[in-house]
Amino acid sequence: xxxxxxxxxxxxxxxxxxxxxxxxxxxxxxxxxxxxxxxxxxxxxxxxxxxxxxxxxxxxxxxxxxxxxxxxxxxxxxxxxxxxxxxxxxxxxxxxxxxxxxxxxxxxxxxxxxxxxxxxxxxxxxxxxxxxxxxxxxxxxxxxxxxxxxxxxxxxxxxxxxxxxxxxxxxxxxxxxxxxxxxxxxxxxxxxxxxxxxxxxxxxxxxxxxxxxxxxxxxxxxxxxxxxxxxxxxxxxxxxxxxxxxxxxxxxxxxxxxxxxxxxxxxxxxxxxxxxxxxxxxxxxxxxxxxxxxxxxxxxxxxxxxxxxxxxxxxxxxxxxxxxxxxxxxxxxxxxxxxxxxxxxxxxxxxxxxxxxxxxxxxxxxxxxxxxxxxxxxxxxxxxxxxxxxxxxxxxxxx
Numbered sequence: 001x002x003x004x005x006x007x008x009x010x011x012x013x014x015x016x017x018x019x020x021x022x023x024x025x026x027x028x029x030x031x032x033x034x035x036x037x038x039x040x041x042x043x044x045x046x047x048x049x050x051x052x053x054x055x056x057x058x059x060x061x062x063x064x065x066x067x068x069x070x071x072x073x074x075x076x077x078x079x080x081x082x083x084x085x086x087x088x089x090x091x092x093x094x095x096x097x098x099x100x101x102x103x104x105x106x107x108x109x110x111x112x113x114x115x116x117x118x119x120x121x122x123x124x125x126x127x128x129x130x131x132x133x134x135x136x137x138x139x140x141x142x143x144x145x146x147x148x149x150x151x152x153x154x155x156x157x158x159x160x161x162x163x164x165x166x167x168x169x170x171x172x173x174x175x176x177x178x179x180x181x182x183x184x185x186x187x188x189x190x191x192x193x194x195x196x197x198x199x200x201x202x203x204x205x206x207x208x209x210x211x212x213x214x215x216x217x218x219x220x221x222x223x224x225x226x227x228x229x230x231x232x233x234x235x236x237x238x239x240x241x242x243x244x245x246x247x248x249x250x251x252x253x254x255x256x257x258x259x260x261x262x263x264x265x266x267x268x269x270x271x272x273x274x275x276x277x278x279x280x281x282x283x284x285x286x287x288x289x290x291x292x293x294x295x296x297x298x299x300x301x302x303x304x305x306x307x308x309x310x311x312x313x314x315x316x317x318x319x320x321x322x323x324x325x326x327x328x329x330x331x332x333x334x335x336x337x338x339x340x341x342x343x344x345x346x347x348x349x350x351x352x353x354x355x356x357x358x359x360x361x362x363x364x365x366x367x368x369x370x371x372x373x374x375x376x377x378x379x380x381x382x383x384x385x386x387x388x389x390x391x392x393x394x395x396x397x398x399x
Contacts, residue, residue, distance in 0.1 A: 036070045036100045036120075038110045053086040054113050054122040057098045066098035075099050075119055085121040168276070168360060171214035172266030180268050181210050184376055184394035191224040206263070206376075206394055218260040219277050227257035230282075238319020239286040245322050245333070245344040252346045252363050256282050264360065273369045273376065278360035280348050283323060287349035290324070290356040303351035304329070323348045369394070 034045045034056040045056035060066050060074035074096045075082065102108045102115040109120035172180070189203030208217035230240055238248060240256070255261060259282045266275040290305035306313060306324035310331060313321060321330060326347045333343040350359040369378030374396040 035068055036072055036098070038112050038120075040112070052097050053082065053099060055100055055120060060096040060098045062096075065096075071101040072098045073101055073119070081116065082121070085116070168264035169266070170216055170262060170264060172208070172217060172263065172268055172275070174268045179371060179373070180273060181208050181215060183207050183397045185222075185397060187393040187395055189222070191222040204392070204394075207260075208263075215266075217263040217266065217275070219263060220260055221255050221257045223257040229258055230256070233286045233289050235286070235289040235291070236320065237317045238323060239283060243319070245319065248319065248322055249344045249346055251279060251282055252348075253279055255279050264364075268371070271371050273371050273378075274367065276364045276366045278358075278364040280358050280360050280363050283348040284358045286323070287356050287358040290349055290351065292351040292353060292356055294353075303353060303356075305349050305351055305356045322346065 034047050034049060037045070037056045038054060039045055039051040039056050040054070042050045045051050047056075049056040049058055051057075057072075063073050066072040066074050075098075077083070077086075077095055077097055100108065100113075100120040101118055102120050109115050112123060113120040114123040115121075184206040186204040191203040203222040205220050205222055206217060207220060208215065233239055234241065243251075261277045261279070261281045262284075263275040263277055266273070268274075287305070292303040293305060293307045295302045295304055295308040304324055306316060306321055313330075318333065322343065322345045324347065325343075325345050327343045327345045330343045330345060348358060349356045350361075351357075366381040367378065368381065369376045369392075376394040376396070377391070378393075379391050
């Protein structure tokens with residue numbers, strides 16, 4: 001059933017409910033901070049608005065009353081579908097209300113609303129399940145909220161200073177449950193498959209341990225015979241040593257055997273285990289050994305692990321520059337024929353005045369798995385250009 005629009009002239013029932021928001025003294029909604037923002041209570045709205053049908057809104061008598069900075073239309077609250085989707089609205093309150101307009105894709109509505117008959121309404125929770133299809137053991141990635149959910153979010157920021165992203169947690173929240181701790185090996189894996197630059201990843205293994213600092217974990221890739229340990233880092237040379245720029249660039253999306261890729265931002269709740277890991281963790285010790293170098297770009301201060309002066313850069317190992325600088329910060333690289341071409345830099349480190357560290361914020365893979373007994377089933381969700389598997393399963397090894 002379609003939601004019927006109202007063109008009623010009388011809106012006295014809604015005037016009393018929405019603080020007399022209709023009439024000749026309508027506020028200019030285009031300048032209201034919270035206009036049509038998703039909400040759950042009146043206190044979230046302000047600006048003389050109230051939370052109705054999941055949106056910060058006001059009464060209306062026609063579509064013209066809803067004109068503003070975001071597309072909206074006037075809908076009849078007597079519509080059976082609105083009465084069903086909007087708890088707390090009395091059936092006799094037959095007035096009009098402005099609701100956000102949307103396409104049937106619903107991306108404009110956010111995570112708490114869905115697009116119904118071209119209007120954003122509270123989502124029908126009974127029609128969806130966070131665990132995927134009822135007959136499936138796999139757990140799919142969690143849908144992220146759209147950017148429209150943050151339209152009215154404000155923060156005091158000094159635009160003259162660089163912003164530091166928050167650190168990813170290394171401990172697993174809620175992982176005191178004993179069923180998660182242990183060694184989990186990928187089902188049907190083949191450790192004889194080679195892992196390294198330009199090769200397909202082999203056998204995966206999740207190792208989750210508990211100590212006095214909490215529960216932590218890492219992802220590793222097994223080979224047969226076991227991989228040799230990586231050599232110690234040399235802060236003045238590239239890493240791992242001996243690799244070409246092409247081979248180093250592969251490490252931004254292919255893992256290396258023998259490296260413990262940390263599980264970050266881990267969370268274990270209601271039998272669901274979620275975490276992220278980054279292929280860049282192979283550069284963790286190398287980046288920590290670097291010395292921050294001050295740069296000035298268009299009047300702003302930045303820090304990288306290589307100097308800004310081109311003449312000084314020319315004296316450094318080119319593989320080090322590949323790991324320290326973005327391609328746009330380098331004048332060019334030898335393409336192998338004596339000509340200058342685009343560099344294959346991957347900029348694995350981020351630096352602050354007092355330290356450098358591996359940048360795991362940009363390149364990462366998100367895992368989400370359901371834990372049941374000694375089995376863990378789920379999927380890897382791709383982020384940026386990292387590895388992406390549709391589904392995966394792990395079995396817990398006996399202690």
